[in-house]
Amino acid sequence: xxxxxxxxxxxxxxxxxxxxxxxxxxxxxxxxxxxxxxxxxxxxxxxxxxxxxxxxxxxxxxxxxxxxxxxxxxxxxxxxxxxxxxxxxxxxxxxxxxxxxxxxxxxxxxxxxxxxxxxxxxxxxxxxxxxxxxxxxxxxxxxxxxxxxxxxxxxxxxxxxxxxxxxxxxxxxxxxxxxxxxxxxxxxxxxxxxxxxxxxxxxxxxxxxxxxxxxxxxxxxxxxxxxxxxxxxxxxxxxxxxxxxxxxxxxxxxxxxxxxxxxxxxxxxxxxxxxxxxxxxxxxxxxxxxxxxxxxxxxxxxxxxxxxxxxxxxxxxxxxxxxxxxxxxxxxxxxxxxxxxxxxxxxxxxxxxxxxxxxxxxxxxxxxxxxxxxxxxxxxxxxxxx
Ligand code: FES
Ligand SMILES: [Fe+2]
Numbered sequence: 244x245x246x247x248x249x250x251x252x253x254x255x256x257x258x259x260x261x262x263x264x265x266x267x268x269x270x271x272x273x274x275x276x277x278x279x280x281x282x283x284x285x286x287x288x289x290x291x292x293x294x295x296x297x298x299x300x301x302x303x304x305x306x307x308x309x310x311x312x313x314x315x316x317x318x319x320x321x322x323x324x325x326x327x328x329x330x331x332x333x334x335x336x337x338x339x340x341x342x343x344x345x346x347x348x349x350x351x352x353x354x355x356x357x358x359x360x361x362x363x364x365x366x367x368x369x370x371x372x373x374x375x376x377x378x379x380x381x382x383x384x385x386x387x388x389x390x391x392x393x394x395x396x397x398x399x400x401x402x403x404x405x406x407x408x409x410x411x412x413x414x415x416x417x418x419x420x421x422x423x424x425x426x427x428x429x430x431x432x433x434x435x436x437x438x439x440x441x442x443x444x445x446x447x448x449x450x451x452x453x454x455x456x457x458x459x460x461x462x463x464x465x466x467x468x469x470x471x472x473x474x475x476x477x478x479x480x481x482x483x484x485x486x487x488x489x490x491x492x493x494x495x496x497x498x499x500x501x502x503x504x505x506x507x508x509x510x511x512x513x514x515x516x517x518x519x520x521x522x523x524x525x526x527x528x529x530x531x532x533x534x535x536x537x538x539x540x541x542x543x544x545x546x547x548x549x550x551x552x553x554x555x556x557x558x559x560x561x562x563x564x565x566x567x568x569x570x571x572x573x574x575x576x577x578x579x580x581x582x583x584x585x586x587x588x589x590x591x592x593x594x595x596x597x598x599x600x601x602x603x604x605x606x607x608x609x610x611x612x613x614x615x616x617x618x619x620x621x622x623x624x625x626x627x628x629x
Contacts, residue, residue, distance in 0.1 A: 249517035268614025278455040292317035334390035400439035428492025454596035456553035463532035493528035
């Protein structure tokens with residue numbers, strides 16, 4: 244967000260605080276079966292997790308040539324690799340012989356990948372270089388059996404992968420960047436203004452809650468629950484009123500008012516501090532939420548693992564020149580990750596999943612303070628119908 248936009252947003256929030264209210268949007272309903280249906284999950288895996296750009300890492304995780312990470316995008320296992328020449332690549336983590344995963348390490352360094360099953364060997368550019376007893380494959384053409392490569396690009400500090408593009412785009416780096424920027428509908432500029440390219444991932448956590456993946460996105464897309472669910476943790480930093488949100492393409496941007504925003508009344512606009520006085524958060528369709536704490540950023544990305552289980556990646560991104568001592572960051576991450584996210588947000592999502600399974604309700608309702616949740620579900624529905 245540019246400075247003028249930040250000032251404008253702060254003014255809007257201060258007016259809402261005076262009026263003892265927040266922005267109210269459209270109300271609606273969510274189908275409960277969307278959290279439990281196997282057919283629905285199959286559609287989501289074949290659409291949302293194949294045709295849309297998803298964040299797989301912060302760029303700082305793969306800054307070194309020869310480094311790699313692995314993860315599953317829904318049911319697709321991938322290796323994200325920066326090869327020795329510095330080129331970023333994404334491969335299916337599946338041997339072209341009979342499908343074994345080449346590595347199960349979550350991250351590491353490699354110049355080549357050797358399959359654990361029969362030892363076929365691939366270079367870090369994905370080419371097949373070695374087949375033991377190759378006379379057993381008299382007609383095998385090595386160059387036709389390199390690892391399957393997926394489309395990947397870096398924009399605004401993150402690495403984005405589209406497993407299967409609906410509309411093929413040229414693999415030229417500029418074209419891929421234009422595609423992601425168009426998809427982000429202006430959020431890329433916000434992320435650049437927040438300096439996300441100049442952050443590093445300091446620490447991370449992976450959790451496997453027993454709930455549908457969309458419940459996690461729901462929980463991180465609204466602040467209506469702050470005064471109740473988070474009353475014993477972070478509620479005391481925030482005001483009840485003054486929050487705003489807006490739709491941006493398929494995504495949304497919300498901004499919560501921290502109590503410090505009241506300092507604005509006694510300071511000239513030139514000293515207004517948007518970053519310290521608010522908590523902006525972005526729901527990036529389909530499966531990431533970014534939360535901007537005053538001095539660091541949470542990147543939360545969720546992948547389904549069945550209808551009632553998911554995998555949640557939570558990264559702590561800090562400015563690369565931050566010099567606060569290690570114990571400060573560890574303590575802060577622990578408070579947010581363990582106490583707020585795990586013990587409060589994720590716990591309520593698991594609690595809701597059991598109610599969803601009961602079939603007691605066919606629909607749940609979303610109020611005017613939760614419109615970004617409704618937008619997220621509307622975008623999921625639209626993507627599955629298109
Ligand atoms: S499955 Fe990889 S070498 Fe056989
Ligand atoms: Fe929460």
